[in-house]
Amino acid sequence: QFTNQGMLMFAKCKLIDIVYSWSRSTKSLPVMGSDHTSGVVSFPPLQTYSEEESMMKDAVKKYAQERIAPFVSKMDENSAMDEEVIKSLFEQGLMGIEIDPEYGGTGSSFFASILVIEELAKVDPSVSVLCDIQNTLINVLFTKLGTPAQKEKYLSHLSTDMIGSFCLSEAESGSDAFALKTRAEKHKDFYVINGSKMWISNAEHAGVFLVMANVNPSGYRGITCFIVDRETEGLEIGRKENKLGLRASSTCPVNFDNVKVPESNILGEIGHGYKYAIGMLNEGRIGIAAQMVGLAQGCFDHTVPYTRQRVQFGKRIFDFQGMQHQIAHVATQIEAARLLTYNAARLKEAGRPFIKEACMAKYFSAEVATLTTSKCIEWMGGVGFTKDYPIEKYYRDCKIGTIYEGTTNIQLSTMAKFIDKEFEQ
């Protein structure tokens, strides 16, 4: 959304002008006036939303409570996403938030996506991740790299009725993503893909797969992004994993057995796949951070009312100082995680460097989700341990946060690289 020209102009502006020439989405933010007597300009807090972002947040909150909440428990037990839920996600415009209305999308901002992901995660982190992958990975890749023909063919479906999957990881390459072995052999005007991808989210329902395959096995500079339709011969979706958490989100191996793909199905340029993947994952991790924040908040919101009702030793368990201190501590952590996430999102929208901050947001939010859910089970006591209450699901769902889209260790190493550079003389 932010053009190169825009970024140059941006750099030339004075500090005050920066506030007013912020990205398209923040233009409609309530701009705090300057105090004319002292000449001090006040900036809006991070939790400031434009009118449309605010309306979207409320709309999604209501929709999630009424149309998703009733299905959550069943979807978790059956390890399957309800078709009605998927359909309603498209109907509400939640699967094409940043896609241009020309292609049937909502035409809103990255921050709006973040708010939607957070609100959905409060109710069901599995539904949230489906929405997150579609918006922050699949749609962005097509929008940024697609040729007019590719955009025409895919974007209008991605916003209205088709789910996409992103295929990078393999059995032998997770964190070491670019040691991937899936090959793409060039023939006249088509490629033949062979290999196996693993841990592919949304695979059960996806209509299109973005597959990272290597055209030149002697290094990672051959990694290329291919668009592969589900019905392509040789593409086989393996059996769904039986997971600890995020069970309603399908995670499957995807096998490619001599899958023929025309040259016109290359997304972007040959050999640039690794660069695209890294770029998208930098943005995707802000989405995961939002998911973890929503998860933590949703779990917290279910638990505190219980502590205010449950009476032991003649008073509410909330009234015990030990409990109050724990609850306040967790609330602080969630707030901090939210602010890291919102800030990373606004930085990205403003076209400013955001990778270190995005890593911080994802790393911290995943840790906070783990802390929050663990504590919430304790605060609920015995009932927290049963499936009759929603708390234990949040506890199981949070764990993947420290693992997928870049493990905590990878996030920390990435941050350290930035810190090292900052201190370079």
Added chain:
Amino acid sequence: MSGRVLVGVKRVIDYAVKIRVKPDHSGVVTDGVKHSMNPFCEIAVEEAVKLKEKKLMKEVVVVSCGPQQSQETIRTALAMGADRGIHVEVSGKDYETLGPLQVSKILAALAKKEDAQLIILGKQAIDDDCNQTGQMTAALLDWPQGTFASEVSLEKDGIKVVREIDGGLETIKISTPAVLTADLRLNTPRYATLPNIMKAKKKKIANVKPADLGVDLTSRLEVLRVDEPPQRQAGMKVETVDDLVSKLKDAGKV
């Protein structure tokens, strides 16, 4: 039949909020409390938008009387499919004493100004439960009214309205122009989808003052005191019917 529908929407305290009475008993606490569109008004908007989608009406104009924040309520209606909004600015003391009489005068004036064929309102607001605005508006305009509507169908020679009444359901036919008030079972309001929220940004909301419509906002009512409902007393268990009768006699109930 083609034309303009005027829909009134009211910004009220959200139905899920726990209401608290102000310490001075002059009213309820509204500061910092979540507000949203009156649920019956949502049903009214939905019905109007449905009529437009069926091409039975050409334009849906949504109106709200109140302070700045009423514009949010209008925006929500626009996101549901209304075409444009009119915000009648009423704030401060005038807003505190604003009631069905003044609102119906405003709506009547707007209906004439906008040349409306149909006015759809919620049957009542969940904050004051007055259930008067629709009826008063119809009287002021000398239009027929179809209140407590649970089903509405536009026909060549009028509007057929199925009304929910104490005895069951009553079906009437009224001529247009007319006023309808929506009851709970009329329809299920749609969610504002994200694309529609974006589209709503471009729709116009006009600003109007009650004085411009020649409406006097003076209230004929004065609220003396607001109290919470009395606390529910604890019940008592009795073993026999005789016991029950004697207890009732003691309490002076029999």
